[in-house]
Amino acid sequence: ETGVTQTPRHLVMGMTNKKSLKCEQHLGHNAMYWYKQSAKKPLELMFVYSLEERVENNSVPSRFSPECPNSSHLFLHLHTLQPEDSALYLCASSQVGQDGETQYFGPGTRLLVL
Amino acid sequence: AQKITQTQPGMFVQEKEAVTLDCTYDTSDPSYGLFWYKQPSSGEMIFLIYQGSYDQQNATEGRYSLNFQKARKSANLVISASQLGDSAMYFCAVDSSYKLIFGSGTRLLVRP
Numbered sequence: 001e002t003g004v005t006q007t008p009r010h011l012v013m014g015m016t017n018k019k020s021l022k023c024e025q026h027l028g029h030n031a032m033y034w035y036k037q038s039a040k041k042p043l044e045l046m047f048v049y050s051l052e053e054r055v056e057n058n059s060v061p062s063r064f065s066p067e068c069p070n071s072s073h074l075f076l077h078l079h080t081l082q083p084e085d086s087a088l089y090l091c092a093s094s095q096v097g098q099d100g101e102t103q104y105f106g107p108g109t110r111l112l113v114l
Numbered sequence: 115a116q117k118i119t120q121t122q123p124g125m126f127v128q129e130k131e132a133v134t135l136d137c138t139y140d141t142s143d144p145s146y147g148l149f150w151y152k153q154p155s156s157g158e159m160i161f162l163i164y165q166g167s168y169d170q171q172n173a174t175e176g177r178y179s180l181n182f183q184k185a186r187k188s189a190n191l192v193i194s195a196s197q198l199g200d201s202a203m204y205f206c207a208v209d210s211s212y213k214l215i216f217g218s219g220t221r222l223l224v225r226p
Binding site: 033041042043045048056088090092101102103104105106107108110 | 118147149151156157158159160161164205209213214216217218219
């Protein structure tokens, strides 16, 4: 059981496709995050939204475009990806200022770029 | 810059025994939090335990406890009475403002 959901769970796309990853949190949190987890590499923070404002953009290529329409939803729009972008994309949420600001993660989207 | 080091890429433990997963960290923040997450093969990152840098006592959550040694900058995770379902990747992390900085993880395999 998780308070953070992600769809789709698996995605295969070509390099010319456009797709979007969706994350929804049901925890009443005010911050949301996108992480990338590649094989044999530590989790990499991509984007942070706090109170629906982007506060972190960790040198991510422009082919990844985040969107946070409200505090419960976070999207990652993908276009013209490269094979090296194949990875597990994890969304997380937290309540800034409370609970040690513990981040709770969704189940992830496994992305394969062909 | 914050950094997390997990020196054990993989570990075995016998079912019902205790196991310690090592984590050392480096941070210049005067106040910080330390976290452990479990990642089974399904991919989800499951929060296990949190330790605040100013907490006087070591954190415990059921079978999980955190051996926090601030002077050594270590935050080892102890899992007591290991179960087969504990087989997973385990990640240590330190927070820095909005960010969580993760270690490279330790793969734990519990033997029946």
